[in-house]
Amino acid sequence: RTLTPEEAQYNMRFLHLANDILVFATHPSVTINNLSSQRIKQIYSGAITNWRSVGGPNAAIVVLDRPEHTSPKIALRELLFGKELLVSPQAMSLERPWQMNESLRTVPYSIGYTSLADIIRENLNVNVLSIDGVSPNQANVESQKYMYFRPFGFVVGAAPSEDTMRLV
Secondary structure (H helix, E strand, C coil): CCCCHHHHCCCEEEEEEEEEEEEEEECCCCCCCEECHHHHHHHHHCCCCEHHHHCCCCCECEEEECCCCCHHHHHHHHHHHCCCCCCCCCCEECCCHHHHHHHHHHCCCEEEEEEHHHHHHHCCCCEECEECCECCCHHHHHCCCCCCEEEEEEEEECCCCHHHHHHC
């Protein structure tokens, strides 16, 4: 993530290296390919609990979530959920990225969010969703059509040494 204004006052800077595309994905048992951002919020809040309500199968939705301190949850709080969204107490909270990915792959009727890079690298058999009709791909991130990503980079001092910059 980038520096907060409070962190930036400590003579540090963020060197942006890449964007990690965050995607919502489902277990292959879910047969939809797009959700509106509003519907995602309703699913995560517990207002929508059956896939049939959003054009999917007649099955209970298994919501997979991440703890508030994790970088994807921090990014999605800012970009989609907002601070006010209360996630359903029935949601399964998964600490590690591999737990989310394994759960999406193995838990029927589940939905969760993860890194598109992880899905590609691990060749995960999951159903990646478009959001508001926009596909999560590099072109849509670069054109700012797809807004759900987190920056990856390094935090360095204001005047990093030559050795530091070689590492970066």
